[in-house]
Amino acid sequence: MRDGSGATAQLAEWVHGMQTATLDAAVAHQVSRLVLDCLGAAIAGSATEVAGAVRDLVAGMYPGDHASVIGGGRASAAGAALANGTAAHALDIDDGYTPGSVHPSAPAVPAVLAAAQHTGAPAETVLRAVAAAVEVTCRVARSAHPATREAGFHNTALAGVLGAAAGVSVVLGLDRAEVASALGVAGSHSGGLFEFLGSGAEVKRLHAGKAARDGLLSAHFARLGVTGPATVLEGTNGYFRAFAGGAWRPGALLDGLGEHWALRDTYVKVHACCRHLHGAIDALLDLRAEHDLSGVTAVRVETYAIAAGHAHTTFDSHLDAQMSLPYAVAVTLLDGKAGLAQFDAAHRASPAVAELAALVEVVAEAGLDARYPAERPARVTVHRAGRPPLCREVGQPRGEPSRPLDDDELTAKFRLLADPVVGPHRAARIAAAVWAFDDVTAVLGELADQQEGKTR
Template identity: 65%
Template sequence: MSDTRAVTAELADWIHGLGAPGAPVMPASVAGQVRRLVLDFLAAAIAGTDTVAAVATRELVAEMYPGDAATVLGGGRASVAGAALANGTAAHALDIDDGYTPGSVHPSAPTLPAVLAAAQALGADGPTTLRAAAVAVEVTCRLAAAGHPATRDAGFHNTAIAGVFGASAGVGLLLGLDAEQTRSALGLAGSHAGGLFEFLGSGAEVKRVHAGKAARDGVISAYLARAGVTGPDTVLEGPNGYFHAFARDHWNPATVLDGLGEDWLLERTYVKIYPCCRHGHAAVDAILDLRGEHALAPDQIDEIRVDTYDVAARHGHTDVATLIDAQMSLPYAVAVALADGEIGLRQFDAAHRTNPELVDLVSRVRVTSDAELDARYPRSRPARVTVRRRGAGDAPDLVALVDQPLGEPSRPVDDVQLTAKFHRLAEPVLGADAARRVVDRVWAFDDVLGLMSALQAAPAPATDLPPTTVPAAPVARKRITTQESA
């Protein structure tokens, strides 16, 4: 890194400028995309309210963060920081929340809970809240992309470590922080940044809390800055700063600063169709294509080989005793998609994870890193799936190559499909009428208090999974490449 720009100060000036009087009008396409992000975030968070991690966090919030300032999804109210913690955890609890591929980050779950809670407490209007949400997500995408893959290689989870900066930026805009205070908010967020990838393959629930923690700490950072607590104004680029500590100085300042306010990275976020790690989605698309074209069944399979990029290949574990292990397992996602022909929340329940036939099929999936496919990442998330059939004789193996999974900007989910996803996830919790009211409020986004009021729901019991599914069927399938190999 040879760029000598004052990255933190320039970023803070941009954040402050968007909230200042006379700020440029946010492009209509950006405002529309933020509405989509809010709707998708709420779908994930509402569905996630009855998971073990979300229920436990909500109970902790009731004890440690009491208050009436903001709505807690799943029931009750709390302080702004408490609501951000609870709702952020719920949003990331089912791995069905959005993401940004170049940063390997989920930008909405750690940011929008903070922005919506602060907006509710402050009585902010819709346009101001949309602007704050845009800033929060954009900052998260930029910081994550600037340090990826070095941050991941160092063992950190970008959703947690970059998300806290985005949350502090969005809440800071709502609080009306000046440029100096905004620099301090970012500086304080840097000392809150944290989140390790050691959960992978361990069965630990802590990944769910990463988003909630980032949202909470972003709130605290912004409010502390307003109260006069200062943070370093070189927190990002300094010799002991964020990118030195988390990326070993392997980062790109231009990704943070170039095109701010003109080229919005948030417009290139993806929508998740399957409730599992995004790194496995291209392989899932590929196996579903092969299943549909060749009527494949588990008993026909000798071996499934998945060649993919290196970061995805790290998710090759086959021990799926817990929900999170299954969601993080590429072999499991491929196997259950082949077995059931769809991959929704039901496919990750305990009955599926312990099914002997499915466990056996998972053991027949091999995941390897491919140098050519790795060179494409993170511009794309490719996977090549090769199926060797039992008793096929001299028949060639079946091969499908998917360069980008469904939901990426090049294979988008439209507003109708996104709204359908919301209803499938939210109606079992809110009911059909309340779900429709929330959708109407989000698309209008002219009354934040009305939106948050519509989200009130009775607490749900803790279960292994909520009783809802997200099948692949509502999204039209488009095969990228399917072929037979010699």
């Protein structure tokens, strides 16, 4: 129904049907990729200070034996979802979905896995539940983006709680009315402001965790008879009116549901920073591979407006560095990469990084802005002393469906993130178990053990 009438009910009907749906091989394979990438991000992220703080809180306020906390024993399902969702987003190396500018797996996968551990759900149910959770997150986010972002909201927290509620509804086997209520309750948990940008505030890391926790609780509330509005998305006082000023596209939410999977169009991150920075990084890496970039006197980055908003040159904190285009340009020029190490304290304090970052001009260019959010384009011009300028444009960063990582490359990324934390042998076992996907929740038991080292 293209006018949006009954949008929540139609979405709930589809989520309910996912309890018995048969996924085609391509979708099932993509779910394995999503889970592996999310676990890699969570394992590495669990070694950060913010993830440790959340684990400490969970140990005291969410005690229990329902589910595994990565690096922190066991807790209630809600506590595990909070801790693992936060860890998955703690390093900003988790997956995303460009049309919705959202990180779908960080809230979705931890919620589903915690619920599955709690209930003993079989692998086929976990597969369907992750698919439902990620699909709902992507579709809800894309149907109102960029209006939600322009209003100051972070789509990962905003849409992620609805996706998490959908996935846990599949795990719990809720009936149609209960699924609608789960979405209705989740709508009242939506929220997450972008005010962290440029402030260094670590609350962004919590957005995925709180969405995972609140989505899980919303499904449990619905099972216990707590009702939510059946028009939570399209209603007069609903999600799209509140967060997007009513500017939403029903077709982006409902068209091709169950046939054309948004989850298959998610991207994998290859750089350890905000996705809006990746186009410029890739353009620089292309130039660096072909030319001598010594003696840089200025760098001009033209990009779409939202990305151009990441132009700050103060990066005392890890988050500020991950959100700064000038910083990303500087470390890429110096090191030829923008991995986890390039955002550490030593790089942030480096005079060479600061000197290069000061040479970077970031501007919004109308032609590039018109291509967003279908693309994340960037055009980089490097000026060098006594030599002609060099220019390179990238339409889509690496890791998008049009420039994908294959399974071997995805496994290599997982190992790069997981090996230093849990050790290479354990990391290899986890990767093999996720690819097999016969008892994916069993690997979480290993991750609850004390970890072997830290990434930062």
